[in-house]
Amino acid sequence: MGLVSAKEMLEKARKEGYAVGQFNINNLEWTKAVLSAAEENKSPVILGVSEGAGKYMVGYNTVVAMVKGMIETLNITVPVALHLDHGSYEGALACIEAGFTSVMFDGSHYPIEENIQKTKDIVKHATERGISVEAEVGSIGGEEDGVTGTGEVADPKECKMIADLGITMLAAGIGNIHGKYPENWQGLNMAVLKEIGETTNEIPLVLHGGTGIPDVMVREAISYGVSKINVNTECQLVFAAATRKYIEEGLDLKGKGFDPRKLLKPGYDAIIKVVKEKMDLFESSFKA
Numbered sequence: 655m656g657l658v659s660a661k662e663m664l665e666k667a668r669k670e671g672y673a674v675g676q677f678n679i680n681n682l683e684w685t686k687a688v689l690s691a692a693e694e695n696k697s698p699v700i701l702g703v704s705e706g707a708g709k710y711m712v713g714y715n716t717v718v719a720m721v722k723g724m725i726e727t728l729n730i731t732v733p734v735a736l737h738l739d740h741g742s743y744e745g746a747l748a749c750i751e752a753g754f755t756s757v758m759f760d761g762s763h764y765p766i767e768e769n770i771q772k773t774k775d776i777v778k779h780a781t782e783r784g785i786s787v788e789a790e791v792g793s794i795g796g797e798e799d800g801v802t803g804t805g806e807v808a809d810p811k812e813c814k815m816i817a818d819l820g821i822t823m824l825a826a827g828i829g830n831i832h833g834k835y836p837e838n839w840q841g842l843n844m845a846v847l848k849e850i851g852e853t854t855n856e857i858p859l860v861l862h863g864g865t866g867i868p869d870v871m872v873r874e875a876i877s878y879g880v881s882k883i884n885v886n887t888e889c890q891l892v893f894a895a896a897t898r899k900y901i902e903e904g905l906d907l908k909g910k911g912f913d914p915r916k917l918l919k920p921g922y923d924a925i926i927k928v929v930k931e932k933m934d935l936f937e938s939s940f941k942a
């Protein structure tokens with residue numbers, strides 16, 4: 655199917671009551687693993703790229719070329735959106751130019767008036783090219799690739815103001831955190847999420863910090879309008895654990911076990927397993 659905007663897949667998910675996973679990519683193996691899992695599960699998928707990961711993968715043009723090449727050569731038939739995660743204003747414009755099909759402009763750290771102004775501007779540039787836009791109100795706690803949030807809970811009135819700007823999907827802070835959740839985490843603020851879902855005109859809502867949220871909470875969040883769930887840390891953890899096991903078992907020292915195609919295979923397989931499990935949990939499998 656090639657690269658598409660996230661609009662259609664998310665509106666379908668919102669209407670039918672499931673969520674599409676955004677899985678952040680970090681390199682070639684990651685990208686291939688997420689695309690292969692999506693194809694095997696017949697699920698739509700969103701590839702998330704943070705600005706830091708974009709830089710690591712040698713720039714947005716390289717990422718676009720790699721993803722397009724893989725979709726073609728792996729014969730990926732499910733809808734795939736290539737999405738900038740937590741973009742700055744400049745980053746969002748750069749990704750629109752480079753050929754991303756979806757961008758997040760994270761203006762949550764600006765005063766609301768400035769967030770509105772900048773979001774509006776990004777929407778104008780993106781909509782002209784059929785690119786979907788995610789905006790954020792109320793910051794997501796924790797740290798991801800140098801972007802730190804205080805974990806402030808979103809104000810439903812501000813959510814409505816941003817949702818009305820013509821954006822495709824809205825991320826609202828509801829006590830969710832990037833990375834591992836602390837022992838004393840209070841859980842997602844379902845009352846606020848429900849209110850946001852009711853006041854934002856059926857816009858697909860985005861749940862960041864997908865790693866470590868209990869399954870029942872994920873399902874409840876979907877019932878209130880969450881249609882996109884972001885997962886990053888969990889894939890990193892399983893990749894690292896599988897690679898550690900391979901080396902601790904001395905497999906890199908046996909035969910040609912040091913060949914990167916062998917060394918990185920257990921981590922690659924571990925990512926595929928997690929992505930497929932999440933797709934089943936979010937109920938996006940067989941929805942492509």
Ligand code: 13P
Nearest residue numbers: 833862863865884886887
């Ligand atoms: P986790 O790293 O907690 O899974 O969060 C991912 C995310 O929200 C990306 O924006």
